[in-house]
Amino acid sequence: MDNKEFVKDLTKMEDDFAKWYTDIVLKAELVDYAPIKGFMVIRPYGYSIWENIQNVLDKKFKELGHKNAYFPLLIPESMLNKEKEHVEGFAPEVAWVTQGGENELQERLCIRPTSETIICTMYSKWVRSYRDLPLKYNQWANVVRWEKTTRPFLRTAEFLWQEGHTIHATEQEAIEETLTMHKVYADFCKDYLAIPVIMGQKSEKEKFAGAQATYTIEAMMHDGKALQSGTSHYFGNHFAKAFDIKFQNKEGKLEYCYQTSWGMTTRIIGGIIMVHGDDRGLKLPPKIAPIQVVIVPIAQQKENVLEVTKNLQEKLSDKYSVELDERSEVSPGFKFNYWELRGVPVRIEIGPKDIANNQCVVFRRDTLEKEIVSLDDLEEKIEFLMEDIQNNMYEKAKENFEKRTFIAHDFEEYKKIFKENEGFAKIMWCGDRECEDKIKEENSTTIRCIPFEEDKFQDVCSICGKKAKHMVYTARQY
RNA sequence: CGGGGUGUAGCGCAAUUGGUAGCGCACGUGGUUUGGGACCAUGGGGUUGCAGGUUCAAGUCCUGUCACUCCGACCA
Numbered sequence: 001m002d003n004k005e006f007v008k009d010l011t012k013m014e015d016d017f018a019k020w021y022t023d024i025v026l027k028a029e030l031v032d033y034a035p036i037k038g039f040m041v042i043r044p045y046g047y048s049i050w051e052n053i054q055n056v057l058d059k060k061f062k063e064l065g066h067k068n069a070y071f072p073l074l075i076p077e078s079m080l081n082k083e084k085e086h087v088e089g090f091a092p093e094v095a096w097v098t099q100g101g102e103n104e105l106q107e108r109l110c111i112r113p114t115s116e117t118i119i120c121t122m123y124s125k126w127v128r129s130y131r132d133l134p135l136k137y138n139q140w141a142n143v144v145r146w147e148k149t150t151r152p153f154l155r156t157a158e159f160l161w162q163e164g165h166t167i168h169a170t171e172q173e174a175i176e177e178t179l180t181m182h183k184v185y186a187d188f189c190k191d192y193l194a195i196p197v198i199m200g201q202k203s204e205k206e207k208f209a210g211a212q213a214t215y216t217i218e219a220m221m222h223d224g225k226a227l228q229s230g231t232s233h234y235f236g237n238h239f240a241k242a243f244d245i246k247f248q249n250k251e252g253k254l255e256y257c258y259q260t261s262w263g264m265t266t267r268i269i270g271g272i273i274m275v276h277g278d279d280r281g282l283k284l285p286p287k288i289a290p291i292q293v294v295i296v297p298i299a300q301q302k303e304n305v306l307e308v309t310k311n312l313q314e315k316l317s318d319k320y321s322v323e324l325d326e327r328s329e330v331s332p333g334f335k336f337n338y339w340e341l342r343g344v345p346v347r348i349e350i351g352p353k354d355i356a357n358n359q360c361v362v363f364r365r366d367t368l369e370k371e372i373v374s375l376d377d378l379e380e381k382i383e384f385l386m387e388d389i390q391n392n393m394y395e396k397a398k399e400n401f402e403k404r405t406f407i408a409h410d411f412e413e414y415k416k417i418f419k420e421n422e423g424f425a426k427i428m429w430c431g432d433r434e435c436e437d438k439i440k441e442e443n444s445t446t447i448r449c450i451p452f453e454e455d456k457f458q459d460v461c462s463i464c465g466k467k468a469k470h471m472v473y474t475a476r477q478y
Numbered sequence: 479c480g481g482g483g484u485g486u487a488g489c490g491c492a493a494u495u496g497g498u499a500g501c502g503c504a505c506g507u508g509g510u511u512u513g514g515g516a517c518c519a520u521g522g523g524g525u526u527g528c529a530g531g532u533u534c535a536a537g538u539c540c541u542g543u544c545a546c547u548c549c550g551a552c553c554a
Contacts, residue, residue, distance in 0.1 A: 018548095037546085092552065114554095147553065148479090155553070208554095228554060265554050298513050333514035351513055361513075444550090477553095 038157035048290035089209020120243035153270030161265035174258035185230035200449030224422030282343025298351030428468035430461035
């Protein structure tokens, strides 16, 4: 049968994209809804994707001299209130603890929406001299933000993340740190998740509450909407002033520290699904897939079949994560669909015929192609496929990205683009808040970022016609 | 918080003018199967969201209430 029959045009999926998405995360057993509204349960298979992400990032962080630590879940209200912009930004979505045991608390405690405040409080105790700097700590934790509408991974009331917090003696060093981590995220998305991203800076309006500058990586989902996939903030010394983080410099004078923070969350799993998934379900990049190869025995009750597959699993397990599906109660066809839904990059089928011919059937999830491979060449073939699938997935994602990136020279053209399409629209922007608000009001789009690489296609603002400052990417967002 | 919708088995649904709750999938057991979601036989599973009312009789009609969900505003 022609495999292309199965590959439906992904654009047809758009209308029901949200439904498709939630269907996949539930059916592939990544998550389940929790008994508390807005919260999700991450099931073992979904969690193992997160573990793989953690491992890669954690290793990278440590290479860059960061250390892991852990700070409390609860933050006293007075502590949160110390930085004005920050508390105003988060106030609408914090959850509060007001009672301890039977007693009402003197001061209510918020469940961390992020940990800047408590970490700054500790940093102020730990820093005395320039010799103590920089402090580069990271924590893997959960945070709670009381969101009104939620969707598994993309927006839930509680989510898992890493948050790195660093303080430095100089502005320059802190800015460098912010940019370094920004690049770590971008490279991670490209090299491990096969997701192309735009690197850039957030507008004043969209930046993190309390930050001086927010850098973001913006990914495009298959339906053309944007997903903010990782952020890196430069704080200047705002928080240092609010939390009194001072150090004595070489000259013996007291100075405030310069600070950064950066985070990536379980939301990125939603990104992987929405960038790569198709109508058969998940499609996981080999570098991050919990199971890289699944072996499906055919007619497994027949002599030798299970034995051969077990040996093969053992052999391949040195290099790859290999699952042998030896369930006898379901048919091979069922297993094919089962593992495709879960996004396993490579499947090996082996039955009596193959054993007789010293061969197997190798299936790749990205293109849905099947191929007969000699068992002697199998290891080489798998090695090739792991790399080829990874690259091919990136290319496909990039293709979609480019196909759905538009240029708007004026507002009429802009409106037309978002009336007819979903995607990224590049515009020239004067830098005024008015124009930023206007596109949102009329198109529900936002400025995703001011990219590092601007393609200045005209001199005037695409919205108001005044002199333009920047080229920016705009889109509807998740 | 503004507008719409839905609550019946684990999931998806059905039940005629009110007449004592059923189907598919899933699940249990026995057997036959196994190269793209197997089949046969058989079995288990329900205070119809909750509370009240009308009636000989309520999944169905009335009142209240709760929950969920979709579309807008807020966000990693």
